[in-house]
Amino acid sequence: MTDPRAVAPLALEVTRLSKSYPGVNALRGVSLQVRSGEVHGLVGENGAGKSTLLKSIAGAVPFDSGSVRVLGTDLVGGNPRQAAEAGLAMIYQELTIVPELSASDNVHLGDPPRRFGVVDRRRVDAQFREAAARIGLQVSPRAKAGSLSTANQQLLEIVRAMVSERRLVIMDEPTASLGPEDIGRLHAVIRGLRETGHAVVYVSHDLDAVLDICDAVTVLREGEVVESRPAVEWTKPALIRSMLGGVELDSAGAGESTTTAGDAVLSVRGLRAPGVRLDELDVAAGQIIGVAGLVGSGRSRLLRALAGALLIDEGRCEIRGEARTWPRSPAAAWRLGIAMAPEDRKLQGLVLDQSAAWNIALGDFSGAAGRGPVTLDRLGAGVRAAAEAMAFSASRLVVAAGTLSGGNQQKLMLARLMNRSVSVLLLDEPTRGIDIGAKAHVFTAMREIADSGRAVIWSSSEIEEVIEHSDRVLVVAGGRVIDELPPRSSPHDVLTRIFDHQRTHDVHSTDGEPAL
Amino acid sequence: MTTALDARPSRFVRLAQASRSYGVVIALVVLVIAISVAQPSFLSFPNQMNILSQWAPVAIMGIGMTYVVITGGFDLSVGATYALAAVVAAAIGQSQPPVVAFSAAIAAGLVVGVVNGFIVTALRVNPFIATLGTSLVVGGITLAITGNKAFIVAFEPFTALGRDRLAGVPYSGILVIVLFVIAGLVLAYTSWGQSVYAVGGNLEASRLAGIRTSGVVGSAYAIAGLTAGVAGVVTASQLSSAQASLGATLVFDVLTVVIVGGTALSGGRGAIWRTAVGVGILATLQNGFNLLDIDAYYQDVIKGVIIIAALATLDRGGARHLRRLLAGRGPSH
Missing domain, CATH: 3.40.50.300 (P-loop containing nucleotide triphosphate hydrolases)
Structure with a gap:
C-alpha cells in the first residue's frame, strides 16, 4: 500500500x-x-x-x-x-483570545485587512464567515469572543490559523x-x-x-x-x-484501606459559610474521604471552608475529642493540624521564583531559621524526607518551582503537608492536569498518609477517580453535602443523586433537611 | 536570598547568574573608581564620613522600604513620617532629656507604620493609595500643629547622635551600619524574613500554607514607620532643629536606593545588602557631582536616567530584551 x-x-x-x-x-x-x-x-x-x-x-x-x-x-x-x-499556528491550552473583542476581530488580531488605512470591516467579517463555515463554526462574526463556549473559542483559534494561511x-x-x-x-x-x-x-x-x-x-x-x-x-x-x-502502575494497592477506621480526628458541626453548609461530618483516622460533585458544585469552597480559608458564619469542630472554635485563618487551621493543598498550584500553591525545597518549607521556616543562609541543608532533613516520600527527585530540590511540570508541582504541595504535623489533609483536585504516572503517585501517597493515622479529604472532577480511591464518598451540590455513598458505588449513582437533588431543591434555598 | 537555592549546573550559567545578581556591585565599584580618578579627594576619609552621615536618614529609611517592597507593597508616607518624628524629637527635646524625646519620636513613627499596615491588610486598600493618604494626613497634621515653626534645640546631648564621632566615624554612620547588619540578618536568617519573601512572591499561596500574611505585611509597614522615626531623630539631632516641611521629596530618594539596588517592585525578590549598594551608588553619584561641580539640575536629570536604566537592566532582564529587539528577532513575550 x-x-x-x-x-x-x-x-x-x-x-x-x-x-x-x-x-x-x-x-x-x-x-x-x-x-x-x-x-x-x-x-x-x-x-x-x-x-x-x-x-x-x-x-x-x-x-x-x-x-x-x-x-x-x-x-x-x-x-x-x-x-x-x-x-505555524500554536494553540496553547490557555487560549489567547481577547474576550472583549468580537469573534472576527479576534481572528484578525493585530493585522486586520485595511482599506485606505481603515479596518475593512466587511472583509474582516466575510473572511471570518467563510473560514468558520469551512469548519462548521456557527458563530456571528460580531459575537463577543468572551461570550463563546470554550469549545467555540478553541475553534476560533483554528479559524485564526486558517485565515492567516x-x-x-x-x-x-x-x-x-x-x-x-x-x-x-x-x-x-x-x-x-x-x-x-x-x-x-x-x-x-x-x-x-x-x-x-x-x-x-x-x-x-x-x-x-x-x-x-x-x-x-x-x-x-x-x-x-x-x-x-x-x-x-500500582493501581491495585492504591484503592483499598489496609487499616480499619480509627478514632475521630476531626468532627465538624454546623459549619456555615457563604455558599457552604456542612451540618455534620466525622472524619476518622485512616480514612480517605472523596468529595464528588459537578463543576460549580462548591467542592472547592467546602474544602476551603474546612481549611479556614473562608470567613465562616458559624461552626464548631472537635479535634481528637477536644472542642474548639472554628479556625479563622489557614494559619489557625494549620496549628490545629488541618491543612490544604489548593487546586491552582501556580496561583495559590507555590512561590514560583523560589526553589522546590523552599516551597516545601513554605509556611514553616522555623527549621531553617537562624543557622546560616537558606540552603537546602539548612531547610533540613524533613524537607528531604518529605520530597523522598513523594518520589520527588532530590536533584530537582534546588530548581525554581516555576520550571517544574504540573505533576512535580503537585508532589511539592503534598510534600509540604507531609513535612509538618498535619492530621487532616485537604487536597483540592490533586490530580488536575497531571498524567497517569503522577496520578498513581498521588493515590499511593494518599493511602500511605491515611495508613499512618491521618485523614485525607480530597476532591476531583473525575467522579470515577473519586469513587475508586476513597473510603467514603460525599456528594456535593450547591455547596452542601447532599448524600454519602458507600464504597464501590457507581458514577451513575453519584450523578443520579445529584440530578435528583437538583430537581427537588431550589438551588438558592439555604434551609432544608439536614445534610448527610 | 533567592539565588542561594538556584541550581549550579555549569560554570557558564553560574557566571551569568552571578553577573545578574551582583551587577549592582560592579556598577558601584566602577562608579567609585571613575569618580576617584576624576577627583581623588572623593576617597578621603573625611569625605567618606561626610557622605555616611549625610545619607544616614535615607539609608535607615531604605531598610523599612526594602521590607515593604519585598512584600509586594509600597510606602509613600515615609517622608511625612520622618518629618513628624523629627519635629516630635525637637519639640520634646526642648524641655526633656534626649532619651525621652527620641523615644517619643520613634514611637510616633511606629504608630504611623502600624496604621499603614492596618489600612493595607485589614482594610485592603492598595498600598500606593493607602500610604499616599496617610502621607497627606500625617504631613497635614504636622504642619497644622506646628504652623511650620522651626523647633531649635541648642542642647549638647541632643545633638550628640548627629554630630559626635567615634574615632572619626559619626555616630549616625555607626547606627546605619549596625542597623543594616541587623536588618540583613533578620531578612535572610529568620522565619519572619523568609515569610516576607513568601508573601511578596505569592500572597495566596503563603496564606494557604499557614503564614499569617496580614501579620507579616503589617509588620513590614510598621518597621517602615519605625525606621522613618529613627531617620527623623537622626536628622533632628544633626540639624539641632526640625520643622514640618522637612523631607518633602525624601521618599523618592528612599525608593530610588531600594530600586537601584535591585529589589524588585513586583515583590518577592530583593535584599538589604542591595539597598546598601543602592545607597552607595546614589551617594557616590551625588558627592561626585558636587566634587566635579555639576549643576544641581543636571544631577536630577542623571539620577532619573539611572533609575530607569536600573529598572530596565536589573528587573526581568530588560537589557536582554533590548538586545533581541535591536537584533530584529522580535520580543519573546
Missing part, C-alpha cells in the same frame, strides 16, 4: 533538538517529522518534555542545539513571530476542557484540516482521543523520543507502557 502522505512534503522537521534549563535537561536530541496532511500525536508523562518541545518549536523559548524547520523555513529559535510567519497547527491539550460532544466536533474539524493538506500536531493526555484522531503517535519520555509509530500499531496499554518506561 502506498500512502500518499508518505511523499507529501514535510511540514515540520525537528532534528536533534536539545534544550536544558538550570539543572534539568528538558530535551535531549529530539527528532520529529510531520508531513502535510498528517495528524501527529505527541504523548508523554508530565515532565517528559512535551511543553518544552512545543515552546521551542513555537519560539516561545530558545533552544540550545539542533534545528527546527517549519514548512521549509529554518527557525532561529526564540522568535515566535518568525515561527508564525513560517506558517498557516498550515502547521499545533494543539496543546485541546480536549482538556471539552465535553465528549465537543471533542467529536473538534476531531471533525481536525479531519477537515487533514483533508485540506494541513499538518496537525496533537498533544494530549487523553490517549483515547489521540488514538481516535492521529495518523501517527510519538512518545516522549525524559526529554527523548522513545517510539514513533503509525497510530494503527498502537494500543492504549502499549502507549501507557511506553510513556512510563517500565514503571508499573
Whole structure:
C-alpha cells in the first residue's frame, strides 16, 4: 500500500533538538517529522518534555542545539513571530483570545485587512464567515469572543490559523476542557484540516482521543523520543507502557484501606459559610474521604471552608475529642493540624521564583531559621524526607518551582503537608492536569498518609477517580453535602443523586433537611 | 536570598547568574573608581564620613522600604513620617532629656507604620493609595500643629547622635551600619524574613500554607514607620532643629536606593545588602557631582536616567530584551 502522505512534503522537521534549563535537561536530541496532511500525536508523562518541545518549536523559548524547520523555513529559535510567519499556528491550552473583542476581530488580531488605512470591516467579517463555515463554526462574526463556549473559542483559534494561511497547527491539550460532544466536533474539524493538506500536531493526555484522531503517535519520555509509530500499531496499554518506561502502575494497592477506621480526628458541626453548609461530618483516622460533585458544585469552597480559608458564619469542630472554635485563618487551621493543598498550584500553591525545597518549607521556616543562609541543608532533613516520600527527585530540590511540570508541582504541595504535623489533609483536585504516572503517585501517597493515622479529604472532577480511591464518598451540590455513598458505588449513582437533588431543591434555598 | 537555592549546573550559567545578581556591585565599584580618578579627594576619609552621615536618614529609611517592597507593597508616607518624628524629637527635646524625646519620636513613627499596615491588610486598600493618604494626613497634621515653626534645640546631648564621632566615624554612620547588619540578618536568617519573601512572591499561596500574611505585611509597614522615626531623630539631632516641611521629596530618594539596588517592585525578590549598594551608588553619584561641580539640575536629570536604566537592566532582564529587539528577532513575550 502506498500512502500518499508518505511523499507529501514535510511540514515540520525537528532534528536533534536539545534544550536544558538550570539543572534539568528538558530535551535531549529530539527528532520529529510531520508531513502535510498528517495528524501527529505527541504523548508523554508530565515532565517528559512535551511543553518544552512545543515552546521551542513555537519560539516561545530558545533552544540550545539542533534545528527546527517549519514548512521549509529554518527557525532561529526564540522568535515566535518568525515561527508564525513560517506558517505555524500554536494553540496553547490557555487560549489567547481577547474576550472583549468580537469573534472576527479576534481572528484578525493585530493585522486586520485595511482599506485606505481603515479596518475593512466587511472583509474582516466575510473572511471570518467563510473560514468558520469551512469548519462548521456557527458563530456571528460580531459575537463577543468572551461570550463563546470554550469549545467555540478553541475553534476560533483554528479559524485564526486558517485565515492567516498557516498550515502547521499545533494543539496543546485541546480536549482538556471539552465535553465528549465537543471533542467529536473538534476531531471533525481536525479531519477537515487533514483533508485540506494541513499538518496537525496533537498533544494530549487523553490517549483515547489521540488514538481516535492521529495518523501517527510519538512518545516522549525524559526529554527523548522513545517510539514513533503509525497510530494503527498502537494500543492504549502499549502507549501507557511506553510513556512510563517500565514503571508499573500500582493501581491495585492504591484503592483499598489496609487499616480499619480509627478514632475521630476531626468532627465538624454546623459549619456555615457563604455558599457552604456542612451540618455534620466525622472524619476518622485512616480514612480517605472523596468529595464528588459537578463543576460549580462548591467542592472547592467546602474544602476551603474546612481549611479556614473562608470567613465562616458559624461552626464548631472537635479535634481528637477536644472542642474548639472554628479556625479563622489557614494559619489557625494549620496549628490545629488541618491543612490544604489548593487546586491552582501556580496561583495559590507555590512561590514560583523560589526553589522546590523552599516551597516545601513554605509556611514553616522555623527549621531553617537562624543557622546560616537558606540552603537546602539548612531547610533540613524533613524537607528531604518529605520530597523522598513523594518520589520527588532530590536533584530537582534546588530548581525554581516555576520550571517544574504540573505533576512535580503537585508532589511539592503534598510534600509540604507531609513535612509538618498535619492530621487532616485537604487536597483540592490533586490530580488536575497531571498524567497517569503522577496520578498513581498521588493515590499511593494518599493511602500511605491515611495508613499512618491521618485523614485525607480530597476532591476531583473525575467522579470515577473519586469513587475508586476513597473510603467514603460525599456528594456535593450547591455547596452542601447532599448524600454519602458507600464504597464501590457507581458514577451513575453519584450523578443520579445529584440530578435528583437538583430537581427537588431550589438551588438558592439555604434551609432544608439536614445534610448527610 | 533567592539565588542561594538556584541550581549550579555549569560554570557558564553560574557566571551569568552571578553577573545578574551582583551587577549592582560592579556598577558601584566602577562608579567609585571613575569618580576617584576624576577627583581623588572623593576617597578621603573625611569625605567618606561626610557622605555616611549625610545619607544616614535615607539609608535607615531604605531598610523599612526594602521590607515593604519585598512584600509586594509600597510606602509613600515615609517622608511625612520622618518629618513628624523629627519635629516630635525637637519639640520634646526642648524641655526633656534626649532619651525621652527620641523615644517619643520613634514611637510616633511606629504608630504611623502600624496604621499603614492596618489600612493595607485589614482594610485592603492598595498600598500606593493607602500610604499616599496617610502621607497627606500625617504631613497635614504636622504642619497644622506646628504652623511650620522651626523647633531649635541648642542642647549638647541632643545633638550628640548627629554630630559626635567615634574615632572619626559619626555616630549616625555607626547606627546605619549596625542597623543594616541587623536588618540583613533578620531578612535572610529568620522565619519572619523568609515569610516576607513568601508573601511578596505569592500572597495566596503563603496564606494557604499557614503564614499569617496580614501579620507579616503589617509588620513590614510598621518597621517602615519605625525606621522613618529613627531617620527623623537622626536628622533632628544633626540639624539641632526640625520643622514640618522637612523631607518633602525624601521618599523618592528612599525608593530610588531600594530600586537601584535591585529589589524588585513586583515583590518577592530583593535584599538589604542591595539597598546598601543602592545607597552607595546614589551617594557616590551625588558627592561626585558636587566634587566635579555639576549643576544641581543636571544631577536630577542623571539620577532619573539611572533609575530607569536600573529598572530596565536589573528587573526581568530588560537589557536582554533590548538586545533581541535591536537584533530584529522580535520580543519573546
